[in-house]
Amino acid sequence: MHIKFVEISNFRKLQSVRIELTEETTLFVGANNSGKTSAMEALRLFLVVKRFSINDFTLAHWATINSIGNAWQAFATAEEVETAASSTEWESILPTLDLWFHVEKNEIHHVSRLLPTLDWRDGLLGVRLRYEPSDVGKMAADYLGCHLEAQSTKTQAKEAEGDEIGEVKLWPQSLLEYLDRRLHNRFAIRTYALDPAMCVAPENGIAKPQLLPMSSEAIEDNPLDRLVRVNEINAQRGLGQGARNAESGHPRRVTDQVRHYWDHHLDPSDRPMPSDLVAMRAIEKAQELFDKTLNTTFADTLAEVGDFGYPGQTDPEIKISARISATDTLNHDAAVQYEVAAVTSEGETTTVLRLPEHYNGLGYQNLILMFFRLVSFRDSWMRKGKMGRSGTVTDADVVAPLHLVLIEEPEAHLHAQVQQVFIRKAYKTLRKHEQLGDNKVLRTQLVVSTHSSHVAHEAKFSWLRYFRRLPASKIGAVPTSTVINLSDVFGPVKETERFDTRYLRSTHCDLFFADAVILVEGPAEKILVPHFIRSHFDYLTQCYLSLLEIGGSHAHRLRPLIEKMGLLTLVVTDLDSENDADGHEQPARGKGLKTGNTTLKEWLPALAAVDDLFKASEESKTKIHDQIFSVRVAYQCPVNITLDETQVEVLPSTFEDALAFANLASFAEMDKATGLMEKFRKAIVENKSGAALSKALYDHLHSNAKKAEFALDLLEIKDPETLIVPSYLGEGLGWLQSQLRRKHIEILPPPIDGDDNSKKDSV
Template identity: 30%
Template sequence: MTFDEDVTVCVGRNNTGKTSLAEVLSRFLRPGEISLRLEDFSAESYVEFAEAYRRFSKGDEAEARTLLPEISTKVFLAYDNSAGEYGDLGPLIVDLDPDCTQAIIAIRYALKPGAMKDFFRDAPKTLTGEWGESLLLSLVGPRIPHLYERTAIAIDPTDMTNFRDISMTNVARAIKVDFVKAQRGLDDEKERPKDQIGKILESLFMVAAKADDGSILKDFADSTENALEEIVEKLNTHLQEMYSRMAPTVSEFGYPGLGNKNFSTRTTLDPKRLLSNFTSIKYPGSAGVELPESYSGLGSRNLLMILLTLFSYYREYSARGSKSSVHLVFIEEPEAHLHPQMQEIFIHQLGVFKNKFPTADGEDQSWNAQFLVTTHSAHIANRAGFPAIRYFRLSESEDVHEASSSTILNLAEAPGVDKDFLHKYLTLTRADLFFADKAILIEGTTERIFIPAAIADFDDARQKNGSISLSSQYVSIMEVGGAHAHIFYPFLDFLGLQTLVITDMDPAKVGSSSQRLEACCVHEGTATTNQAIKKWFEDSALSPADLLKNAEHSIPVIGMRGLAYQIPETTIDGPCGRTFEDAFILANPTKFNLSSADGKPTPQIELDAREEARKYKKSDFALTFAIEQKDWKVPRYIQRGLEWLLDQAPAPENDEETAFLGEVPSVGQVAVR
């Protein structure tokens, strides 16, 4: 995964590994000891523990170590080789090539050397099926936190066999990692009674106290401590006087006792804790009444807390001096409690903070921050832009015993995609495609109003039969128009999103007075003017008869895309609508007094339906039958399309919590690749 220089936005439906990515990088790149459990390993690796044990039990410890699962990450750092001084990056640079501009570090969480015998202690001599493997996992699982360790090496980009061991302190100095969690403790006053924003002020002061001498931050911290020392001195004098007056009374009870040792009073005020314990945020109210922090709206408090947290992270970074290092800041679901416009403004301004924060501090140095934002907000995805978006595509396994894994896609690398058009289009609408289980692309206003009603009718019929329904899945409906649907084809294929394209056949024939194609009924047509259909079949010479034959038994399908256009309600030779309105009328003839059509030739029936459709405005037609009237039949081409879309069922989304030890691995567990 490549990080954007400023802001990278991770999108995808639930349980695809967005938070897992942030968690693994946060844990692996931070200093100190880490303790991972069996549940932190991909379910795909469970069988490898058994394979490693079988090798070990046969005396082949070297091969067993190569098979034993580990968790690892490799980080590539780009740098300016003309900088002269590399600062904290220096220990990570192994190569001697003056033209090289990359440093590589590899971090492993693997079994300690010489610990394999202890790791497999008391394991059964033979493993029988899944029961034996589950028993082995129950034995080795609790030993992982104690017998596994994290190690790091720096690798030569010009020679991958050349590397050297480095400490996690070296890594942490070159890559600072911070995390803004989604659960920020703002919406539960009973469980978290202390003001959360006041705590951030404490961290800001602590950073200032550690700043270099002569800096603005250090001067502020020193002046605060000096002011508190004066207060403490006056307070101590006053308390000692109070005790002196109280002492005779205390002595009547035999105190101070042994050796007549007396006591004196001393008060200590820690400025580092004072801001947290005794400083609160107040908002101006009416008539001079100030309102506490918890009385402000959650949205305002959430935004203020994120900004102050980021500012405190910047202060910690700047206090380290001008040494070369990168600052990774993970922000989880910033959209919480923010209205849509504020979400878009936030993601737009996030990259600007890199310059604004140093300016606010009067500093000349830049903040080398890279933000990784995980989100489920279409508004944030809209504003971010294609180059910054990383889409997490879940690769589902058909085997229930195998884990699912996610592939991280860089939208800027999508082949054959008109990125400018799509970004502008998604910005004007909603980027729901990034978070949907499935999608339906439609032409215009009529379908946009009618399709949700058709889905509701479709689901109602299935639920009566005890079948699953589309309403149990997140289906995004996007209006793209017949002239633009084909532009989405490469993009949909890249996302790997199950999509139904509903479009009109739009038959046409050469006009009698000109050589131009003119709209006509289906059985009179010699061609189609629909670009979405032409691009689908990659054949501009297809006739309506060809299209009907291609869709006679099922809808046309390419990969994960299905195409639904008008077909006859009865046999292939029966009357067929050219647009949605025509098809709806032919599917419900009695509602339009066309029941006497029996015996008429097919072209005449199609023409009657077309003339009837012309009596309605498109929006009025859809509103009438989607809202006012309910007793109607869904046109057959839409019915078949919805059935196809429902049959392409995604894997069930399991709870984010991992399975209990020894359970059969479930398909909901995710391994990020």
């Protein structure tokens, strides 16, 4: 049995999403503010903490909540509104978590309370957790009573003080403000069984959770208590300088975690086993010896007490006694130490030096701490050691068939060097138990959210769930998110994994967290484009851009990924003109040349003839998919330059000669140049016609030119701020900047009665 997918509705940015989980590890990735934290918090609040706030309701529904309150205010008495209030008007706006399990035939006994029909045998089985009013009638009556009381108070104050009292906002100004204070008293999580036959696939990335029949009744108690054990490590509150997490009770230092693990699993004094008796006897002997030493040491001091007349003939004597327990031996800051290797005079290595825990590097401290947390989660689930010898059996003592572990942004605690180690080993650690391993009866599912390319680098593509921000669908709406399964983005799973292993994991994984991606042709662009952005496109420096050197002519290989992610993309590529006979040829008009660049032929602008590419419009170079997702291609086109005070047209073929044509005067003055730079300088000085200069630069570029060396030499000789950006590249970067400006303007909802400002001002 395992969780196949979850559907989250009306929770923060997640208005209606489906998230498919793998049977082992699932990784949530996406740009900032894309909904990853919302998803983790939904799982956490429904399954662990179970304490919501009004801010967890999707912002788009706040106006609806207040309209319900306004309708209640129209009633004259609490009794009337209590009778009239209906839960139906709440159903479409309530935070909801649907868990869909895959259950085998031999596991039905675990889910007997969730069966939709008596003839259900195996397969998909769903349960809904919904945060809803405990009693909508009583809530309506209480709200109206509070509202009428506030109005009465204001009326009485005005009668007593007149207009001098002014306008005072009294709580509650709106139903939203009422719930800000009393949500916990008026709402609760209730559980409902779902019908697998009514489960449908999402449409355009939007989940379609089934409607509950009017006759649906909540399941008593919580059927998940014996079905799923949930543990979590929270990014904001899981680790830190303090000794203990106040919210979850988990220790924050390795020493405290070791002591916590000892107390729960290993302490020999707690329900001792035969193997513990040797240790217990050793502790008793140590205590007897210490007691004897203490009384001998204090003998003279206690004798002096007799000078004050104590003890008398009937008074008990004073004895000093120590209490030694196994737990006490770990109850100090240096209980965990790190051995430091030392070299003897003979050259041999020995570990004779020890330092307390806090002298080790913080990243490794946190790695060890998180390891202990995972081990503690696993062994608590499996009732290891003393936990398995409890005399009374509760729901917490039953080994649930499924263990769900949630880890939010492990990079918040771990240095880059150890993030990859952690994600590689985390699941294996959770399964390292004699009853687990490959056992399919007891399953573990690990869910990790991350914003780290180091973590994503170690993940298989099948693990990735990409959170994409969606634009507001209309004026007055708010942006939401959708979740995309990337496991089959390049075709069947095996083909996707092959491409991932051969290319993406060997270069960059940061495109999963970027606002936009720039795909460039070669190393020279990779080196110089960031300088052009810093010098000429200030707004782009405020955005999270992924610059990927894939070879622009091969950019089309990433097309399925880019289109599935909906990631704003600029493809910077080369013209790659060629003839039918000999292959590569210098660009020229009217010679019937074609491009050898697959990106230009098959993606954008989907043209093969060089003459057609020269005439391509701005619209044909751009593919608009939706309001915030477009792809544009930038390649070399004819430009005019001035030679001997005469304007001539030249046809660049690569980034390097386009850069030279844009900066002729600067290149001609580079007397310290070497390699390709020096060849370019001489060509510019010696050739006075456009055709001759173009051919000279083309020949140099196609004679084993070292383009990365060219870019580095240019940076050493010339301040990049003084360089003019080639026109085709400048147009592309300008387009990207304008698109990101539009993308980052989020349409906020119109003001609603009783918004946050009224909350702050009312009393």
